[in-house]
Amino acid sequence: MTIMMDTGNRIGAKAAVMAKPEVVAAYPITPQTTMVEAIAEYVARGEFKGEYICVESEHSAMSACIGASAAGSRTFTATSSHGLLLMHEMLHWAALARLPVVMCNINRVIGPGWNIWVDENDSISQRDTGWIQFYCSSNQEIFDTVIQAFKLAEHQKIVLPVMVNLNAFILSHTSMPAEIPEQQTVDDFVGKYVPHWKLDIDNPITFGNIIGPEHYYKVRRAMQEAQQNAKQLIPQIAKDWKKASGYFHGDLLEYYKCEGAEHILLSMGAIGAESKIAIDEMQKAGIKIGLARVRVIRPFPAEEIRKLGKQADLIIIDRNISIGSEGVLFNEAKAALYGESEAKATGFIAGLGGKDVTYKDIETMCRKAMNGSAKKQEWYGMED
Amino acid sequence: MALKDYPVDECLLQGNASCPGCPATIGLRLVLKALGKKTIMVIPACCTAVIESLYPHTSFDIPVMNIAFEAAAAGASGVEAALRQQGRTDITVAAWAGDGGTYDIGIQALSGALERRTNFIYICYNNQIYSNTGIQRSGATPYAAWTTTTVSGKNEFRKEMGEIILAHHIPYAAQTCISYPEDVISKITKAKNIQGPKYIEILAPCPPGWRFSMDKTVEMGRLAVDSGAWSLWECENDVMTFNGKSKLILEKKIQRKPVEEWIKYQGRFSHLFRPQRDEVRLKAIEDYTDNLWERYRKCYTTK
Numbered sequence: 001m002t003i004m005m006d007t008g009n010r011i012g013a014k015a016a017v018m019a020k021p022e023v024v025a026a027y028p029i030t031p032q033t034t035m036v037e038a039i040a041e042y043v044a045r046g047e048f049k050g051e052y053i054c055v056e057s058e059h060s061a062m063s064a065c066i067g068a069s070a071a072g073s074r075t076f077t078a079t080s081s082h083g084l085l086l087m088h089e090m091l092h093w094a095a096l097a098r099l100p101v102v103m104c105n106i107n108r109v110i111g112p113g114w115n116i117w118v119d120e121n122d123s124i125s126q127r128d129t130g131w132i133q134f135y136c137s138s139n140q141e142i143f144d145t146v147i148q149a150f151k152l153a154e155h156q157k158i159v160l161p162v163m164v165n166l167n168a169f170i171l172s173h174t175s176m177p178a179e180i181p182e183q184q185t186v187d188d189f190v191g192k193y194v195p196h197w198k199l200d201i202d203n204p205i206t207f208g209n210i211i212g213p214e215h216y217y218k219v220r221r222a223m224q225e226a227q228q229n230a231k232q233l234i235p236q237i238a239k240d241w242k243k244a245s246g247y248f249h250g251d252l253l254e255y256y257k258c259e260g261a262e263h264i265l266l267s268m269g270a271i272g273a274e275s276k277i278a279i280d281e282m283q284k285a286g287i288k289i290g291l292a293r294v295r296v297i298r299p300f301p302a303e304e305i306r307k308l309g310k311q312a313d314l315i316i317i318d319r320n321i322s323i324g325s326e327g328v329l330f331n332e333a334k335a336a337l338y339g340e341s342e343a344k345a346t347g348f349i350a351g352l353g354g355k356d357v358t359y360k361d362i363e364t365m366c367r368k369a370m371n372g373s374a375k376k377q378e379w380y381g382m383e384d
Numbered sequence: 385m386a387l388k389d390y391p392v393d394e395c396l397l398q399g400n401a402s403c404p405g406c407p408a409t410i411g412l413r414l415v416l417k418a419l420g421k422k423t424i425m426v427i428p429a430c431c432t433a434v435i436e437s438l439y440p441h442t443s444f445d446i447p448v449m450n451i452a453f454e455a456a457a458a459g460a461s462g463v464e465a466a467l468r469q470q471g472r473t474d475i476t477v478a479a480w481a482g483d484g485g486t487y488d489i490g491i492q493a494l495s496g497a498l499e500r501r502t503n504f505i506y507i508c509y510n511n512q513i514y515s516n517t518g519i520q521r522s523g524a525t526p527y528a529a530w531t532t533t534t535v536s537g538k539n540e541f542r543k544e545m546g547e548i549i550l551a552h553h554i555p556y557a558a559q560t561c562i563s564y565p566e567d568v569i570s571k572i573t574k575a576k577n578i579q580g581p582k583y584i585e586i587l588a589p590c591p592p593g594w595r596f597s598m599d600k601t602v603e604m605g606r607l608a609v610d611s612g613a614w615s616l617w618e619c620e621n622d623v624m625t626f627n628g629k630s631k632l633i634l635e636k637k638i639q640r641k642p643v644e645e646w647i648k649y650q651g652r653f654s655h656l657f658r659p660q661r662d663e664v665r666l667k668a669i670e671d672y673t674d675n676l677w678e679r680y681r682k683c684y685t686t687k
Binding site: 022023025050051053054056057059060061064065066068069070071072073075090200203204205206207208209210211212215 | 421422423424426433434436437438439440442444445446447448449450451452454455457458459460461462463464465466467468469470475492493495496499500
């Protein structure tokens with residue numbers, strides 16, 4: 001075990017390399033670049049022995065990962081924002097083809113205008129592609145989640161691609177210490193990749209030819225079942241990793257001081273980390289409030305949120321907006337509560353375009369929700 | 385190569401879902417004979433997605449991965465990288481795409497894969513249209529040809545994809561045509577034994593797309609070559625050789641037939657002949673072809 005004091009991107013790259021993918025295909029985009037540069041350094045030093053394909057676009061990055069995965073190799077890539085959007089077609093393809101590609105996405109604003117700061121509209125807008133989606137809140141969590149992502153993606157009950165999201169700059173470019181386990185620990189945990197299916201000259205199959213209505217729905221249904229399986233396996237794998245490494249960041253959600261809380265804050269990513277300080281401050285002032293940091297948005301933790309709704313009213317912060325509707329976490333949390341809970345849900349849209357959200361802002365939002373002065377969902381810090 | 389020397393393996397099975405007279409199946413059969421069973425094929429959206437037949441059936445006796453329209457070369461790059469990691473250098477990776485997937489939507493991924501020196505064979509079967517979607521214009525559609533999106537004939541000349549490929553200076557590039565089985569097999573076989581990126585384009589005259597009788601597929605390919613509307617060549621390590629009649633045309637040992645001799649059998653050009661001859665466009669076609677060959681002679685005169 002060693003301590004690595006480095007940025008989220010470089011710690012994510014370290015985890016990816018330690019999981020020993022056979023093929024990495026990637027294309028540079030700010031603020032993901034330092035992650036693929038780090039992998040290139042591992043290649044140059046001979047510490048990464050896989051193939052590193054510097055493709056000519058993100059669409060090709062995902063296509064190459066799909067080809068490599070279909071040929072029976074463990075694969076990894078990383079992207080951000082517009083790169084993720086360019087991959088959109090192939091994100092669906094990877095999931096429908098049941099290929100366990102693992103990818104880091106650095107959450108960045110979508111243009112125009114050009115803006116490289118954080119918000120989560122990039123990955124949130126890919127939530128229907130069939131990928132499992134994690135959101136990290138510290139560099140240690142990035143490392144641990146990337147390792148867990150390979151284990152999860154390749155599990156025979158899952159066989160789906162996994163996206164590990166980290167917020168631009170706040171995590172991607174901020175140095176924090178992370179404990180790096182021994183290579184043997186990672187090897188033992190992730191194991192050898194055993195493909196669920198592959199292109200094999202000894203067993204020639206035609207994959208992805210024309211499929212009629214009498215068969216297609218089975219593909220979708222199997223994907224849905226795999227996502228449901230992930231609700232059990234994500235907590236299990238998190239627990240197993242805790243045993244192996246000592247680190248645990250929560251299951252589908254991370255519960256922070258929720259005991260006896262009459263209000264529970266739901267937030268994600270870096271705001272999720274900042275929320276802990278806000279909760280501490282408010283609890284010091286005698287307010288009964290806790291935090292449920294959402295680590296996984298696909299599969300959506302509906303049962304867990306329903307349970308929270310039986311205990312407390314919910315305050316939900318979204319760093320995204322589904323234009324014409326509302327914040328996606330707010331929207332889906334309410335859908336989970338529907339007909340099952342009397343809990344009040346108050347939503348805030350905050351931090352779009354990289355606007356800073358401090359613990360004081362979070363506290364202000366929570367107080368507004370608790371004293372009833374907030375609308376059902378309102379924009380915070382972006383009123384003008 | 386004599387007929388008796390053709391590889392006996394059939395990797396394209398009988399009972400596939402192609403149209404009668406389909407040139408793609410002629411090409412595929414030859415290509416797969418030459419490549420053999422130790423081949424993985426990556427196929428984007430194109431007619432071959434139909435020729436494969438419906439799940440759970442297949443007309444291929446080799447592993448095939450279907451991939452998105454623009455992604456054949458990138459997908460093949462991934463397959464190739466994985467096989468190299470696994471030490472399976474005995475397996476040939478081939479992409480098989482139409483002209484739409486090559487000239488137009490797939491050109492970026494193709495150029496990238498060639499530039500990265502990916503060890504694979506990219507094969508374009510060129511029927512000069514988006515035929516699978518119902519005969520729309522592509523970058524390969526010739527001037528004046530009718531398609532469903534160029535109702536009175538295409539206004540532009542086709543792009544010279546072969547020369548775009550040559551600009552990548554890959555170890556092997558070639559043009560052939562389904563009407564010359566020996567040429568197809570010998571070029572694919574040669575490509576199979578060369579390391580690095582290989583590109584082979586096969587002209588594939590399409591009866592429903594070009595509007596000719598389904599028993600004329602082979603003849604339409606031969607006339608394309610005889611008229612100089614298509615050429616047979618190969619370029620190995622930047623050394624260009626024209627083959628067959630194309631060599632004779634290049635060296636002016638024979639005169640090419642007028643392109644009119646090729647297009648007059650094709651309903652897609654019928655508006656150039658009826659109700660009256662469109663002399664302007666017919667002349668433009670012959671002039672373009674003359675200029676093309678003059679340029680070939682300047683650039684590629686073989687020693």
